[in-house]
Amino acid sequence: MTPQIRPLSANLQRIAIEELNEVPERLDADIETLRTWLKQQPHLRARIDDQFLVAFLRGCKFSLEKAKSKLDKFYTLRTRYPDxxxxxxxxxxxxxxxxxxxxxxxxxxxxxxxxxxxxxxxxxxxxxxxxxxxxxxxxxxxxxxxxxxxxxxxxxxxxxxxxxxxxxxxxxxxxxxxxxxxxxxxxxxxxxxxxxxxxxxxxxxxxxxxxxxxxxxxxxxxxxxxxxxxxxxxxxxxxxxxxxxxxxxxxxxxxxxxxxxxxxxxxxxxQREYLRAEANYGVDETLRPAGQSCDYESIFGVDGSFRKLDFD
Missing domain, CATH: 3.40.525.10 (CRAL-TRIO lipid binding domain)
Known part of the structure; x- marks a missing residue:
C-alpha cells in the first residue's frame, strides 16, 4: 500500500535515504507500526495521518523508539503548557x-x-x-x-x-x-x-x-x-x-x-482549520500507564528572571 504523503523531489528523497535511513519500500509498514503504537496508548490523542507520522520518523532517522518518545513529549508539553x-x-x-x-x-x-x-x-x-x-x-x-x-x-x-x-x-x-x-x-x-x-x-x-x-x-x-x-x-x-x-x-x-x-x-x-483541530489532540494524564510520567515542573522550575542585571 502506498503511503498518503507528498512525493519528494529526487534530491530530497536521496537525502531521506542517505541521511535519515528511509527505506521507501518499507515506508508504509514503518508508518503503520507507529500508528498502531499510538492507538494502543490510552493517554494519547494524536494525529495519525501518514504525512504527520512520517515527519516524526524522518526527524528521528527512522528510530521507532525515538519517534514514540518525541510524539509523547510533543503532546505532553503542548497539553501541560498550552499557552x-x-x-x-x-x-x-x-x-x-x-x-x-x-x-x-x-x-x-x-x-x-x-x-x-x-x-x-x-x-x-x-x-x-x-x-x-x-x-x-x-x-x-x-x-x-x-x-x-x-x-x-x-x-x-x-x-x-x-x-x-x-x-x-x-x-x-x-x-x-x-x-x-x-x-x-x-x-x-x-x-x-x-x-x-x-x-x-x-x-x-x-x-x-x-x-x-x-x-x-x-x-x-x-x-x-x-x-x-x-x-x-x-x-x-x-x-x-x-x-x-x-x-x-x-x-x-x-x-x-x-x-x-x-x-x-x-x-x-x-491552515486555520488545521490549527483549530489541534485542540482535539493531547494527553490525558489520568490514563497514562504507571511509571511513564515526567516531572516537567521540576525541570522548568520557577526560577526568577534577569531582573538583577544592571542595564545602565
Missing amino acids: FYTIRDVDSQRLHELLRLGVGLRLPRPLHDDGPRIIYVRPGSYAADKYTFEEIMGVSHALSALSLQHDDYAVIYGCLLILDFSGYTAAHLLQFTPSIVKKMSVFAEEAMPIRDKGRHMINTNAVFERGFNLMHSLLPAKEQSRISVHGSNLESLYKHIPQKYLPTHLGGEQGTIEELKQQTWDIFTE
Whole structure:
C-alpha cells in the first residue's frame, strides 16, 4: 500500500535515504507500526495521518523508539503548557495582532534552494509592555508545528535560524526567564522532530550580551555549539548564509518585511482549520500507564528572571 504523503523531489528523497535511513519500500509498514503504537496508548490523542507520522520518523532517522518518545513529549508539553506551545483560539483578535507583528518569519526559499528552511526571527520587534514572550512563543510553536505537515525542507534538512536583535531592550530581556529558556530547549531537543541547523545572532547590543552570557550557560553543549554571534557584521553572516538568501533589508532577495508578514498571514489563513483541530489532540494524564510520567515542573522550575542585571 502506498503511503498518503507528498512525493519528494529526487534530491530530497536521496537525502531521506542517505541521511535519515528511509527505506521507501518499507515506508508504509514503518508508518503503520507507529500508528498502531499510538492507538494502543490510552493517554494519547494524536494525529495519525501518514504525512504527520512520517515527519516524526524522518526527524528521528527512522528510530521507532525515538519517534514514540518525541510524539509523547510533543503532546505532553503542548497539553501541560498550552499557552506556550499552542494557539488556543485561532479567531482571537489578539492572536491576529501577534501574527501581523511578524516576530518569526519563514523565508520562502530554503538555503541553496534545496537545503534547510531559513527562519528570520526579530525578538525586539514587539512591544514588551503590550505582549508577553509566552504569547510570542505560543504563535511561534504553533507555526513551527505546521512545518511537520507542510514543509519537506524543514523536516528533511532542518531549520536554520537568523535572530535579528535590532530594537532589543531590557524590557524584552526581562521577559526571557531561565524557565522559558528551558521550555524552549527541552521542546526543541526532545519533542520536535525538526533538526536545528544553527542559530545566527545579528545586530546584537549590550542588553543582548548580558542576557546571552547567562542564557548560554543554561543550554546543553550541543545547542551551545550551534550558536554564532555576528554582532552587526553581516559579512560574517554571509559566510554561513549567502546574501541572496536573506530578506531584502539585509541585502538579500527573500522579500521585504511586509511581504514576509503577509506570507505568514496567508499561511495562517490557509491552515486555520488545521490549527483549530489541534485542540482535539493531547494527553490525558489520568490514563497514562504507571511509571511513564515526567516531572516537567521540576525541570522548568520557577526560577526568577534577569531582573538583577544592571542595564545602565
